[in-house]
Amino acid sequence: MISDITRDVIVLGLGNPLMSDEGIGGFLVERFLSRQQDYPQVEFLDAGTAGMSILHLIANRKKVVFIDCAFMGAEPGSIKKFSPEDVKSVKKLAHQSLHEADLLKIIEISRKLGSSPEKIVIFGIEPSEIKLNMGLSKTLTARMDDYIAAISDELLDESK
Amino acid sequence: MSKNLNINVKHLTRVEGHGNIVVNATEGKVENVQWQVPEAPRFFEAMVRGKSYEDIQIIVSRICGICSISHSLVATKAVEKALGIEVSKQTDIVRRLLHYSEQMQSHVLHIGYLAAPDFFGVKSVVPLVSIAKDAVLTIVRAHRIANEWSELLGGRITHPVTIKPGGFTRFPSEQQLRELKQTLTDAVTDLGVIVDVVCSVADKIPAFERETEYVSLRESAMYSFYDGEIVSTDGHTCDVSKWESVANEYVSPQSTAKWAKWHRGSYAVGALARFNNNYGQLVDPAKALAEKIGLKQGCCNPYMNTVAQLVECVEIVVTSLNLIDELLSAGLSEEKVSVKPKAGIGSASVEAPRGILFHKYEFDKKGICTAANLCIPTNQNHANIQMDFEKIVPEIIDEGEDSVRQKLEMLVRSYDPCISCSAHMLNVQFVK
Numbered sequence: 001m002i003s004d005i006t007r008d009v010i011v012l013g014l015g016n017p018l019m020s021d022e023g024i025g026g027f028l029v030e031r032f033l034s035r036q037q038d039y040p041q042v043e044f045l046d047a048g049t050a051g052m053s054i055l056h057l058i059a060n061r062k063k064v065v066f067i068d069c070a071f072m073g074a075e076p077g078s079i080k081k082f083s084p085e086d087v088k089s090v091k092k093l094a095h096q097s098l099h100e101a102d103l104l105k106i107i108e109i110s111r112k113l114g115s116s117p118e119k120i121v122i123f124g125i126e127p128s129e130i131k132l133n134m135g136l137s138k139t140l141t142a143r144m145d146d147y148i149a150a151i152s153d154e155l156l157d158e159s160k
Numbered sequence: 161m162s163k164n165l166n167i168n169v170k171h172l173t174r175v176e177g178h179g180n181i182v183v184n185a186t187e188g189k190v191e192n193v194q195w196q197v198p199e200a201p202r203f204f205e206a207m208v209r210g211k212s213y214e215d216i217q218i219i220v221s222r223i224c225g226i227c228s229i230s231h232s233l234v235a236t237k238a239v240e241k242a243l244g245i246e247v248s249k250q251t252d253i254v255r256r257l258l259h260y261s262e263q264m265q266s267h268v269l270h271i272g273y274l275a276a277p278d279f280f281g282v283k284s285v286v287p288l289v290s291i292a293k294d295a296v297l298t299i300v301r302a303h304r305i306a307n308e309w310s311e312l313l314g315g316r317i318t319h320p321v322t323i324k325p326g327g328f329t330r331f332p333s334e335q336q337l338r339e340l341k342q343t344l345t346d347a348v349t350d351l352g353v354i355v356d357v358v359c360s361v362a363d364k365i366p367a368f369e370r371e372t373e374y375v376s377l378r379e380s381a382m383y384s385f386y387d388g389e390i391v392s393t394d395g396h397t398c399d400v401s402k403w404e405s406v407a408n409e410y411v412s413p414q415s416t417a418k419w420a421k422w423h424r425g426s427y428a429v430g431a432l433a434r435f436n437n438n439y440g441q442l443v444d445p446a447k448a449l450a451e452k453i454g455l456k457q458g459c460c461n462p463y464m465n466t467v468a469q470l471v472e473c474v475e476i477v478v479t480s481l482n483l484i485d486e487l488l489s490a491g492l493s494e495e496k497v498s499v500k501p502k503a504g505i506g507s508a509s510v511e512a513p514r515g516i517l518f519h520k521y522e523f524d525k526k527g528i529c530t531a532a533n534l535c536i537p538t539n540q541n542h543a544n545i546q547m548d549f550e551k552i553v554p555e556i557i558d559e560g561e562d563s564v565r566q567k568l569e570m571l572v573r574s575y576d577p578c579i580s581c582s583a584h585m586l587n588v589q590f591v592k
């Protein structure tokens with residue numbers, strides 16, 4: 001249980017599909033799942049807003065690739081690949097509830113516990129719209145093939 | 161110590177709203193105490209209108225990443241009520257088991273990741289790893305077991321996909337249930353470690369009480385999480401079909417979230433409410449833990465909600481083992497579910513980990529949703545948090561600003577609030 005740990009690489013799509021571009025991670029994982037046969041060593045999972053459960057999903061893998069909506073100060077629709085070391089979180093956590101989550105903090109905890117994958121890659125996609133809506137904005141919809149190509153390159157090139 | 165206070169804990173963002181704590185006092189005179197919730201309204205009721213009865217539970221499971229199983233289950237129950245669908249005993253038990261897995265996940269997370277840092281005097285779980293790594297690893301292990309439990313029965317760790325009106329898309333095998341039984345039996349050791357850790361820091365729980373109306377579900381046969389009638393510690397009862405007359409939701413000028421009240425100015429929901437209403441139905445090991453740690457029926461200390469969650473963890477494991485035995489001795493069978501859509505209205509309730517949760521839906525003759533009303537537990541607690549604030553601040557004002565701020569933040573956390581998990585995006589600046 002807890003995913004298929006026989007696969008060394010896991011791709012986690014994060015976000016809420018009811019909140020428009022915030023759900024980009026899940027929408028992209030859905031696309032990859034329809035082409036699972038092209039990526040036999042990769043597990044794809046729509047992790048939704050699972051928060052701390054990410055700890056278990058990534059534990060003892062060789063590599064994790066996160067796909068998440070990210071405020072990066074970039075053009076809406078932009079995709080950027082980075083590692084946790086490339087960025088600092090400017091997200092304010094209230095520590096009031098389990099329902100707030102900061103991916104970078106979860107990665108930090110995973111590393112402190114000694115169960116973090118060696119390779120951690122994050123694909124951040126700058127949102128155009130975050131509002132109650134069950135689909136992506138036109139801006140992100142138009143760029144889905146670009147996102148697939150960028151992430152696919154990361155997954156198929158074994159040197160990465 | 162100065163008797164002037166100027167506390168303004170603001171976490172205001174419209175996308176990921178959290179509560180603000182505002183306190184002003186001059187020369188020991190409290191001028192302003194407010195629990196503000198500036199969260200953006202989310203209008204899930206509008207989102208399910210026009211959708212088929214078959215899709216409601218999938219959509220509403222995305223309301224929350226922590227309580228997704230509770231939202232799926234209560235929606236499914238409400239749909240079944242509206243469409244006149246009866247479920248089998250087997251479905252009822254497997255749903256209860258799935259529901260327990262979420263309670264366990266959430267309680268362990270709250271105790272370990274949100275409340276424990278307060279008890280150990282650190283700001284979050286990140287520094288806690290450095291000073292109490294073994295305790296954190298135990299929490300992580302217990303959380304993982306609960307996650308696997310959810311995945312086995314719900315098809316995924318969160319946002320379950322196996323629940324459907326009338327039953328399940330698939331049931332676990334008997335072998336899987338036997339393995340789950342062994343896993344839960346083994347988990348008792350970890351639970352014991354968590355109990356010992358909480359007992360060792362129990363003196364850090366603030367001594368504060370305010371007489372409160374506690375509201376929860378109650379079942380005659382067992383400690384209730386999944387079904388029953390609405391009861392309050394003030395002695396009132398209400399059928400779930402009339403839940404709107406319990407919540408009496410209203411708008412407060414200091415909050416964009418709706419507030420609730422029943423017989424008093426506020427009421428509380430959650431583990432302590434369940435404990436206070438259903439103590440008699442707890443299994444003996446859970447009662448023994450409550451006694452060991454000093455939690456008594458009738459407790460009106462909101463900080464003890466975390467302890468009540470720990471007691472519930474024991475209840476959950478023991479009762480789940482009994483339910484697994486019941487399923488195995490009866491033998492699992494495939495179920496064919498046939499549902500004919502029809503017009504109807506249905507209300508239902510379950511206990512989410514953080515308190516009683518209500519859903520109501522109306523469908524047309526084709527089974528298309530025409531109206532919905534959802535009431536989450538945290539909205540039912542907002543007014544109670546405000547009233548706790550108003551009582552506790554004058555009592556602790558002499559402790560100074562830092563202590564008052566800390567105790568108010570702990571108080572909010574003790575309610576285990578679900579203020580928003582609508583969006584979890586990253587917010588980063590590049591440093592390389």
